[in-house]
Amino acid sequence: MSTPTFSIHDEVRIKELLLANGHKPFRYAQIENAIYKNFITDFSKIETLPKEIREILVRNCHYQSLRVHSSSTSADGQTTKFLFKTHDDKMIEAVIMRHLSGRNTLCVSSQAGCPMACVFCATGKLGLIRNLDFSEIVEQVMYAADTLDKEGRKLRNVVYMGMGEPFLNYENLKRSIESVTAQKKLDISVRRVTVSTCGIIPGIDRFADEFPQVSLAVSLHAPNDVARSRIMPVETTYPIDQLMASLDRYVEKTNKRIFYEYIMISGITDRIEYARELAVLLKDRMAHVNFIPYNPGEGIMGDGMLPTSRLIIAKFQHELEKAGVPSTVRHTMGDDIDAACGQLALKENGESLATEQGRSMGKIS
Ligand code: SF4
Numbered sequence: 108m109s110t111p112t113f114s115i116h117d118e119v120r121i122k123e124l125l126l127a128n129g130h131k132p133f134r135y136a137q138i139e140n141a142i143y144k145n146f147i148t149d150f151s152k153i154e155t156l157p158k159e160i161r162e163i164l165v166r167n168c169h170y171q172s173l174r175v176h177s178s179s180t181s182a183d184g185q186t187t188k189f190l191f192k193t194h195d196d197k198m199i200e201a202v203i204m205r206h207l208s209g210r211n212t213l214c215v216s217s218q219a220g221c222p223m224a225c226v227f228c229a230t231g232k233l234g235l236i237r238n239l240d241f242s243e244i245v246e247q248v249m250y251a252a253d254t255l256d257k258e259g260r261k262l263r264n265v266v267y268m269g270m271g272e273p274f275l276n277y278e279n280l281k282r283s284i285e286s287v288t289a290q291k292k293l294d295i296s297v298r299r300v301t302v303s304t305c306g307i308i309p310g311i312d313r314f315a316d317e318f319p320q321v322s323l324a325v326s327l328h329a330p331n332d333v334a335r336s337r338i339m340p341v342e343t344t345y346p347i348d349q350l351m352a353s354l355d356r357y358v359e360k361t362n363k364r365i366f367y368e369y370i371m372i373s374g375i376t377d378r379i380e381y382a383r384e385l386a387v388l389l390k391d392r393m394a395h396v397n398f399i400p401y402n403p404g405e406g407i408m409g410d411g412m413l414p415t416s417r418l419i420i421a422k423f424q425h426e427l428e429k430a431g432v433p434s435t436v437r438h439t440m441g442d443d444i445d446a447a448c449g450q451l452a453l454k455e456n457g458e459s460l461a462t463e464q465g466r467s468m469g470k471i472s
Pocket residue numbers: 221222223224225228229230231232269270271272304305326448
């Protein structure tokens with residue numbers, strides 16, 4: 108593959124290129140239409156453009172820097188997982204979920220690996236490899252939108268819940284959301300985009316100001332500092348009281364309900380007293396809890412952790428219900444293809460590359 112020049116998704120640079128070559132700005136609208144509405148990947152085939160502009164694009168731009176290393180679809184056909192290789196041979200993952208309701212969701216990665224080292228997460232075992240450029244995030248969405256388009260389906264939802272902590276790659280997160288939601292580009296409703304954080308407070312505060320309509324999910328996974336710090340090193344930088352204060356500020360600014368992710372790991376996060384503490388913590392807050400049965404993969408996670416039984420999850424839900432806190436149990440999709448975040452990439456890398464960085468992280472990069 109030849110060395111990439113710059114991404115066709117980089118609107119600023121494309122406009123500069125057009126201008127530098129004496130072309131009018133309206134030409135960008137034609138490029139935009141060809142790329143995002145008609146999924147034209149070969150610039151020489153954008154017939155609405157004069158030959159000269161097509162040649163400029165061919166010489167200076169690339170459409171897709173990610174290559175599909177592998178893809179697999181679950182036996183029920185609902186879940187497809189892509190393992191992409193970046194231009195510098197890093198592995199990242201994206202997962203399409205075709206819900207029975209007809210809604211199609213893509214889970215995207217924002218980093219190759221992740222520095223946050225949550226103990227239950229395959230990506231956390233990789234450590235941070237590097238931040239993804241905004242165009243690499245947009246490319247994941249483009250690829251999924253194109254795949255679904257060929258099936259006669261439409262991509263409706265994008266969730267930043269794949270590899271990485273999005274708020275540690277804030278600028279690229281921001282630019283990618285702008286492209287994904289722009290009407291003239293991928294035109295995904297801003298209300299159908301969700302960003303999930305493990306609790307990076309400066310990111311939450313900035314996000315509330317800049318993207319008040321985008322949904323926020325928070326990986327809480329434990330109701331108190333002691334329990335949380337056992338499984339999430341971020342807790343030592345941003346303890347629960349400070350996290351909840353920032354989430355209260357978020358709700359005040361956006362008037363939006365927050366989705367709290369709570370992983371159910373047998374004997375670790377599912378003690379019944381935690382259910383009561385969780386109810387107290389979230390009572391009177393605009394909250395919705397998603398219980399996620401732990402996905403152990405094929406022994407790759409190590410640690411011998413097991414998912415909580417359905418009975419105990421029901422007990423957790425009952426405690427929340429008594430406190431008026433709504434909750435759902437996330438339907439696990441794609442268990443047969445290692446669809447939990449990071450499992451494929453971890454397999455591909457063959458061994459744990461976990462770093463200590465997660466324990467000292469705290470600033471937005
Ligand atoms: S759960 Fe999220 S924040 Fe934690 S290590 Fe995995 S990718 Fe990173």
